[in-house]
Amino acid sequence: MPKTTTKNTTYVPSYVPFKYEKIEKSSTKDTFKDRFIEQFKSYVNTPGSSHHSYLSTIAPDQNLTRVEKKKAIRKKKVIQVSCMRSHTLVLLQDGSVYSMGDDSHSELGLGSIMVINGRKRAKTPHKIDPNYFNYEKVIQVSAGIYYSMVLTQSGSVYAWGDSHHGKNGLGNLKGYLKRPRKIDASHFSNDPVRYIKGAMDCCFFVTQTNRLYMSGLMTLENEQRGSPFPMPVDPACHGYEFVSQICVQTRVLLLTSIGNVYELNKEMKKHVSHDGREFLTTKFLKIDSMHFNNEKVQNISSMRDSYCAVTDSGKLYNWKCDVDNNDLVESNNPDYIPGLINPQNFDNEKIVKVSQGQIMDESPHHILALTHSGKVFSFGHNNSGQLGRGWEFDNDDSAQIEQRFLGNEPAVDILASSNNESSFAVTTTGKLYVWGSNGTFQLGIDHGDKHYYPSQCGEHMFGSIVHKNNTIYNNQGFNKMEFEFQ
Numbered sequence: 001m002p003k004t005t006t007k008n009t010t011y012v013p014s015y016v017p018f019k020y021e022k023i024e025k026s027s028t029k030d031t032f033k034d035r036f037i038e039q040f041k042s043y044v045n046t047p048g049s050s051h052h053s054y055l056s057t058i059a060p061d062q063n064l065t066r067v068e069k070k071k072a073i074r075k076k077k078v079i080q081v082s083c084m085r086s087h088t089l090v091l092l093q094d095g096s097v098y099s100m101g102d103d104s105h106s107e108l109g110l111g112s113i114m115v116i117n118g119r120k121r122a123k124t125p126h127k128i129d130p131n132y133f134n135y136e137k138v139i140q141v142s143a144g145i146y147y148s149m150v151l152t153q154s155g156s157v158y159a160w161g162d163s164h165h166g167k168n169g170l171g172n173l174k175g176y177l178k179r180p181r182k183i184d185a186s187h188f189s190n191d192p193v194r195y196i197k198g199a200m201d202c203c204f205f206v207t208q209t210n211r212l213y214m215s216g217l218m219t220l221e222n223e224q225r226g227s228p229f230p231m232p233v234d235p236a237c238h239g240y241e242f243v244s245q246i247c248v249q250t251r252v253l254l255l256t257s258i259g260n261v262y263e264l265n266k267e268m269k270k271h272v273s274h275d276g277r278e279f280l281t282t283k284f285l286k287i288d289s290m291h292f293n294n295e296k297v298q299n300i301s302s303m304r305d306s307y308c309a310v311t312d313s314g315k316l317y318n319w320k321c322d323v324d325n326n327d328l329v330e331s332n333n334p335d336y337i338p339g340l341i342n343p344q345n346f347d348n349e350k351i352v353k354v355s356q357g358q359i360m361d362e363s364p365h366h367i368l369a370l371t372h373s374g375k376v377f378s379f380g381h382n383n384s385g386q387l388g389r390g391w392e393f394d395n396d397d398s399a400q401i402e403q404r405f406l407g408n409e410p411a412v413d414i415l416a417s418s419n420n421e422s423s424f425a426v427t428t429t430g431k432l433y434v435w436g437s438n439g440t441f442q443l444g445i446d447h448g449d450k451h452y453y454p455s456q457c458g459e460h461m462f463g464s465i466v467h468k469n470n471t472i473y474n475n476q477g478f479n480k481m482e483f484e485f486q
Contacts, residue, residue: 077430078462083417084143084198086440088424089150090125090432092462095137097150098125101442105146106176107161123446125458132180133158144168144198145419150180155192155208157183165217166228167201187230188213199248200419202266205230206243214268214280227270227280234271234281238262247302249418250323259296261287261309263321265328285328291338292317303358303365303418309338314350316341316369345398346377357386357416357423357436366416368423369398374410376401376425384421385452386436401425405454406433417442425454432457
């Protein structure tokens with residue numbers, strides 16, 4: 001570019017890289033103003049760069065005006081929610097993890113939290129320090145009874161809270177872990193983990209090489225069995241197939257990548273292989289695909305005495321768990337055989353996910369179903385408003401939760417929480433909606449024990465646009481600099 005000269009104008013070559021230098025404000029505003037102008041005379045940014053812009057000329061006598069702007073910031077999207085009994089974990093798209101609810105066993109992983117009515121609780125979502133995860137990106141969260149786990153992108157697992165009997169994979173530790181601790185990779189033979197699942201007194205892991213591990217306590221007639229650290233489970237229990245989803249209640253329900261469903265007894269026994277390695281084995285039953293009209297299953301859910309499965313064609317099946325059938329022999333009782341729920345109950349729409357919730361072993365449960373168009377249907381128990389359809393009695397007839405309560409946005413994920421009466425939904429813009437029981441603030445809303453309709457949680461944190469006041473000294477991308485110092 002040719003060099004030009006104009007009266008009272010200073011030219012700065014465009015190829016000089018632009019950079020900021022900190023200027024300490026002087027008590028004399030003219031001195032500060034002059035120093036500021038001299039800095040911008042000396043540097044210019046590269047044209048076309050996303051971080052820099054072209055500064056052609058600056059006149060020494062140019063009037064400078066401060067420009068106040070509000071900078072719009074898009075908050076990160078919620079991509080997963082996990083809730084167990086009294087606390088909730090929320091995972092954002094950038095890998096940030098938030099927790100809320102009861103912290104009596106340090107399950108929130110916040111280190112310290114306020115005491116409310118004699119109990120440690122977080123009424124609203126609080127961010128867990130990423131330093132606890134060694135600044136690794138978290139890709140999955142899982143809440144257990146009084147403990148929590150996260151899985152990072154590198155395949156590492158961090159856990160905290162109650163470690164009784166090794167229920168979180170960290171061994172039988174005394175007291176509660178206030179901050180996340182990494183589970184030793186040697187327990188997985190240094191094989192990166194790709195899936196985690198928390199439960200009541202145990203937890204499960206699946207590694208990259210498709211090895212299934214279990215840690216924690218398994219009981220049968222008061223006899224304690226299990227392992228305080230992750231121990232491999234005999235792959236024959238899932239037909240040596242690739243495990244894609246795990247549900248744990250009275251039994252362990254496994255879904256494999258080829259659409260088969262396996263039911264495992266929670267009575268795990270230790271065995272020793274020919275090379276001296278210990279592993280766990282148990283009785284198991286493969287659910288005959290004939291019961292699903294020979295279709296592949298793509299999603300499963302379980303409660304103490306109930307199972308649900310969604311097939312590739314979007315059909316929803318439900319059947320009871322035979323809790324007295326410890327030998328896992330296939331029953332001829334129609335109650336224990338998967339049965340199709342009438343698709344008309346869901347406006348003949350294709351179901352893509354199902355989730356069940358139950359507060360206690362003997363209590364009725366509620367079910368949420370998500371359709372391909374983003375509609376959420378609910379039916380079952382409604383003691384705390386967990387159906388999201390207002391104050392009404394238990395209703396076995398499914399009905400859609402009104403879209404206006406979900407911000408008129410389609411839902412992409414749902415959760416009917418285990419061991420409580422709370423419900424969750426994530427919309428396409430990453431907003432989180434919650435309803436049902438809020439007795440321990442597990443919904444992340446700081447008021448009300450029960451919410452009968454969906455409410456947005458963390459509206460100033462999750463999936464929404466907020467405005468942050470920001471002083472910007474340029475309203476045209478530094479093409480012209482106008483300042484006024486007060």
